[in-house]
Amino acid sequence: MTLSWFQIARMxxxxxxxxxxxxxxxxxxxxxxxxxxxxxxxxxxxxxxxxYGIQLSRPRWGFTSDTGGNRTRWIIGGMxxxxxxxxxxxxxxxxxAASFWAALILSILAYTLIGIGVGASGTSLLALLAxxxxxxxxxxxxxxxxxxxxxGIALTxxxxxxxxxxxxxxxxxTVVAVVVIAATLLTILAxxxxxxxxxxxxxxxxxxxxxxxxxxxxxxxxxxxxxxxxLSMNAYFMQExxxxxxxxxxxxxTPGQSxxxxxxxxxxxxxxxxTVGIMATGLxxxxxxxxxxxxxxxxxxxxxxxxxxxLPLVPCVIALGIFNGMFxxxxxxxxxxxxxxxxxQREGTRMGLWGAAQAIAAxxxxxxxxxxxxxxxxxxxxxxxxxxxxAAEAALFIAAAALALHIMENKRATPAAMVPGE
Numbered sequence: 001m002t003l004s005w006f007q008i009a010r011m012x013x014x015x016x017x018x019x020x021x022x023x024x025x026x027x028x029x030x031x032x033x034x035x036x037x038x039x040x041x042x043x044x045x046x047x048x049x050x051x052y053g054i055q056l057s058r059p060r061w062g063f064t065s066d067t068g069g070n071r072t073r074w075i076i077g078g079m080x081x082x083x084x085x086x087x088x089x090x091x092x093x094x095x096x097a098a099s100f101w102a103a104l105i106l107s108i109l110a111y112t113l114i115g116i117g118v119g120a121s122g123t124s125l126l127a128l129l130a131x132x133x134x135x136x137x138x139x140x141x142x143x144x145x146x147x148x149x150x151x152g153i154a155l156t157x158x159x160x161x162x163x164x165x166x167x168x169x170x171x172x173x174t175v176v177a178v179v180v181i182a183a184t185l186l187t188i189l190a191x192x193x194x195x196x197x198x199x200x201x202x203x204x205x206x207x208x209x210x211x212x213x214x215x216x217x218x219x220x221x222x223x224x225x226x227x228x229x230x231l232s233m234n235a236y237f238m239q240e241x242x243x244x245x246x247x248x249x250x251x252x253x254t255p256g257q258s259x260x261x262x263x264x265x266x267x268x269x270x271x272x273x274x275t276v277g278i279m280a281t282g283l284x285x286x287x288x289x290x291x292x293x294x295x296x297x298x299x300x301x302x303x304x305x306x307x308x309x310x311l312p313l314v315p316c317v318i319a320l321g322i323f324n325g326m327f328x329x330x331x332x333x334x335x336x337x338x339x340x341x342x343x344x345q346r347e348g349t350r351m352g353l354w355g356a357a358q359a360i361a362a363x364x365x366x367x368x369x370x371x372x373x374x375x376x377x378x379x380x381x382x383x384x385x386x387x388x389x390x391a392a393e394a395a396l397f398i399a400a401a402a403l404a405l406h407i408m409e410n411k412r413a414t415p416a417a418m419v420p421g422e
Contacts, residue, residue, distance in 0.1 A: 002134040003141070003198055012145040013190035014075060014125055016152030017183035018118065021086040023153040024160060024176055025051070025114055026366075027262040029093050031244035031255060036167070037096045043104075045241050045370030047089075047111045052363030054115025058123045058355035072195045074124040079187040082117025083180035085110045090176040094169035119359075121187075123352050132198040142332045143277035150270045150325065157263030165256030216350055224407045225338055226357045231403055232296065232331065233361035235396035236324060238369040238389070239303070240362070243317070245373075246306075246386045251313050264314055268321020273329035275322075280330065288330045289408040295327025296401035300394040307390035309383040334408065369393065 003011070030044030088110035095103035133141045160175050216222055247253040247261050272295065279285045286294075302320035305311050335354055369389050376385030 003132045007194050008141045010190045012148030014187050015145045015149035017186045019149040019153040020156040020183050023157050025089050027244050028259045030241050031258050032093050034245040035248040041370040041373050045367040047107050049363035049367040051111040051115035052359040055119040055359035056356050057119045059352035071124040071128045074120045075191050078117045078121025081113050083184045085113030086180045123355055146332055147273050150266050154263045154266035157259055161256045161259030167255045228403050229354050229357045230361045232400035233358045234365040235393055237362040237365040238393040241366045241370045242373050249382045265317045265321040268318040269325035272322040272325025276326050276329045288334050291330035292327055292404045293401045295323045296397045298323030300397040303390045303394035307387035
């Protein structure tokens with residue numbers, strides 16, 4: 001028995017809970033460090049880079065999901081670790097005014113927990129989705145679950161932003177506590193019982209992890225797609241740690257306003273993902289490669305507009321979100337299809353490999369963007385310093401579009417087959 005549409009939607013709730021916690025640590029907290037506490041942007045960049053670096057363990061989690069079974073415990077356990085890390089990260093921010101080193105040590109611990117939690121929970125969830133979903137439903141399942149994750153990010157950013165003003169440490173801790181507790185409870189309720197009711201194909205543990213990883217890496221499609229994921233995710237995440245500080249330093253946004261800006265961006269991502277989900281997988285308009293290229297080029301144009309610092313910020317950020325969403329969901333659809341290709345039932349290992357490439361790119365891209373802004377602000381006005389980095393990110397998106405044109409097959413998405421009564 002494979003996953004039903006209702007069970008796929010329940011797994012999407014877990015993705016939504018993951019996104020709700022992560023968005024606070026990668027957007028709101030880094031803005032507070034840079035603007036309210038006047039810390040260099042590279043500091044939150046290194047912390048977020050640490051949590052992405054920890055996610056290099058994703059191939060190991062994926063391999064374990066292929067061979068060990070019982071993914072539910074890793075999904076729930078990882079979420080609990082993530083929630084604890086998110087709460088400690090927020091508490092650490094409130095300590096910077098009193099003790100820099102105590103706050104830094106606690107932050108390092110917190111972001112380590114965040115990386116472990118996301119790696120364990122997220123990879124195990126995607127592995128279960130890839131192995132227990134009927135092939136005809138995989139693209140649609142990817143769209144549904146990632147739409148729900150982006151919805152959770154946008155909803156959390158919007159609501160958290162409205163409750164954070166006027167900012168105070170106590171208000172921050174209250175908002176974060178509500179988010180992490182709600183996310184943990186939602187995960188437990190959403191995932192409970194699903195794995196017992198489905199049949200997930202599982203490869204017997206007949207080889208060491210390194211050998212299994214080498215076999216997957218030897219597949220040309222897997223290797224080329226890994227390179228594409230790394231390049232495109234560098235572009236995708238380069239603005240993650242600098243957009244809210246940019247809004248505060250250049251446009252004068254308050255903490256609540258800049259957090260709501262992140263919600264607006266992710267609302268745009270939701271619209272972009274929904275558009276491709278309907279057009280590509282539903283109406284079969286355009287290939288996944290075409291949507292990826294269009295999303296990359298549109299993201300580049302939006303970033304050039306933001307870099308100008310002369311056009312209204314909110315509409316430009318929403319446009320960036322829409323094109324990011326178009327690119328992302330088309331790439332995710334391709335990823336789900338490719339995960340099932342190749343020798344053996346190694347969906348989890350492939351998803352883990354791509355997850356690790358994404359994590360490396362996200363950490364490297366975010367850290368590079370933050371460090372570049374710090375360097376540029378040393379001899380450029382704030383608007384020009386941020387603008388140069390946004391323009392460099394746009395160039396990476398153009399390069400990613402060119403790579404997708406070269407390596408990806410021009411296939412249309414396969415719509416999910418509907419079963420009578422569903």
